[in-house]
Amino acid sequence: MSRTPAPHPAPETPDLKGSDPTHVDLLERLARAAAGYYRDLAAAAAVQGLTMTQAKMLILLRQPLPMRALAGLLACDASNITGLVDRLEAHGLVSRHLDPADRRIKNVVATEKGLEAVRVIRADMRATSAAFNRLDDEGRRSLYELLGRLHPDETV
Amino acid sequence: MSRTPAPHPAPETPDLKGSDPTHVDLLERLARAAAGYYRDLAAAAAVQGLTMTQAKMLILLRQPLPMRALAGLLACDASNITGLVDRLEAHGLVSRHLDPADRRIKNVVATEKGLEAVRVIRADMRATSAAFNRLDDEGRRSLYELLGRLHPDETV
DNA sequence: CTAGATGCTTGATGAACTCAAGCAACGAGG
DNA sequence: CCTCGTTGCTTGAGTTCATCAAGCATCTAG
Numbered sequence: 001m002s003r004t005p006a007p008h009p010a011p012e013t014p015d016l017k018g019s020d021p022t023h024v025d026l027l028e029r030l031a032r033a034a035a036g037y038y039r040d041l042a043a044a045a046a047v048q049g050l051t052m053t054q055a056k057m058l059i060l061l062r063q064p065l066p067m068r069a070l071a072g073l074l075a076c077d078a079s080n081i082t083g084l085v086d087r088l089e090a091h092g093l094v095s096r097h098l099d100p101a102d103r104r105i106k107n108v109v110a111t112e113k114g115l116e117a118v119r120v121i122r123a124d125m126r127a128t129s130a131a132f133n134r135l136d137d138e139g140r141r142s143l144y145e146l147l148g149r150l151h152p153d154e155t156v
Numbered sequence: 157m158s159r160t161p162a163p164h165p166a167p168e169t170p171d172l173k174g175s176d177p178t179h180v181d182l183l184e185r186l187a188r189a190a191a192g193y194y195r196d197l198a199a200a201a202a203v204q205g206l207t208m209t210q211a212k213m214l215i216l217l218r219q220p221l222p223m224r225a226l227a228g229l230l231a232c233d234a235s236n237i238t239g240l241v242d243r244l245e246a247h248g249l250v251s252r253h254l255d256p257a258d259r260r261i262k263n264v265v266a267t268e269k270g271l272e273a274v275r276v277i278r279a280d281m282r283a284t285s286a287a288f289n290r291l292d293d294e295g296r297r298s299l300y301e302l303l304g305r306l307h308p309d310e311t312v
Numbered sequence: 313c314t315a316g317a318t319g320c321t322t323g324a325t326g327a328a329c330t331c332a333a334g335c336a337a338c339g340a341g342g
Numbered sequence: 343c344c345t346c347g348t349t350g351c352t353t354g355a356g357t358t359c360a361t362c363a364a365g366c367a368t369c370t371a372g
Binding site: 020021023024025026027029030031032033034035036037038039041042043056059073074075122125128129131132134135137139140141142143144146147148149150151152 | 189191287288290295296307308
Binding site: 233 | 358361363368
């Protein structure tokens with residue numbers, strides 16, 4: 001995605017031996033985890049000729065979703081989704097299907113090619129995979145459980 | 157940041173009673189956490205008249221950083237940083253300082269106004285704050301510790 | 313002191329994003 | 343029925359984000 005062979009000056013994060021982490025402490029580490037995830041995602045998506053935004057959308061499309069819902073999930077204006085889906089459709093990765101129950105709605109569906117792209121991208125996210133491997137089984141279980149509690153299904 | 161008053165169709169995540177989470181399971185929940193964080197950040201940044209990208213950069217500027225380092229951390233081309241810093245500088249949130257030791261380098265420094273903007277944005281991230289409050293003290297400690305192990309300082 | 317790296321900027325181009333406006337289709341209340 | 347307000351998507355204009363190719367200045371080795 002970019003030529004960034006540069007050395008990393010590391011923004012540190014406090015160690016907190018003893019006291020409980022504040023919300024700001026947590027925000028900083030969550031920011032770091034999120035940035036790391038997206039950095040890796042962007043790189044893996046670029047290999048497939050996709051931008052990070054396109055990859056984010058494809059990943060959401062485990063089930064068909066109305067464009068409006070995509071706008072909600074991606075936290076952007078609905079008009080933005082039109083162009084996004086246009087481009088993904090041009091690549092043959094998604095298609096639009098009129099909703100029989102409500103003809104205003106267009107459901108976006110990932111094609112087989114789209115689903116495959118997601119699989120390839122995920123398999124290619126080596127930095128994140130390496131990060132997971134830095135934890136032991138117990139750590140991975142805890143992380144999975146904690147992230148689940150952070151964002152229960154209702155919250156999306 | 158946008159008008160998205162829509163109901164959320166929830167992409168679920170498996171429950172896994174018993175077996176260990178696979179990397180794909182973890183990727184899905186991490187994706188969700190990252191998306192939630194950025195959704196909240198974008199909204200809070202918009203209140204301050206900043207885009208999410210500008211907010212991301214400001215948050216990195218706890219210490220002065222050379223533009224090249226910013227490119228590395230934001231995983232984008234160095235030429236992109238020029239415009240980004242231009243716009244933040246126009247808002248009075250950062251300034252460029254020539255590095256005395258190496259006159260090619262321009263260190264970007266957050267102004268007091270910039271630091272304040274970060275504080276306000278963080279205080280405004282209610283959804284994320286609510287998510288943290290969904291955990292108990294022990295959960296927050298574990299999450300903090302696990303995220304720290306996921307991305308140790310070297311990894312940025 | 314030259315030769316090659318490295319750090320930043322510029323210019324051109326395309327993607328992502330917002331807002332305002334518009335059309336089509338739904339869903340009430342007369 | 344049939345307006346009327348709302349909702350879902352698209353279009354068009356304009357900004358920001360992001361890339362690449364090129365260029366200039368400065369540092370660093372040899």
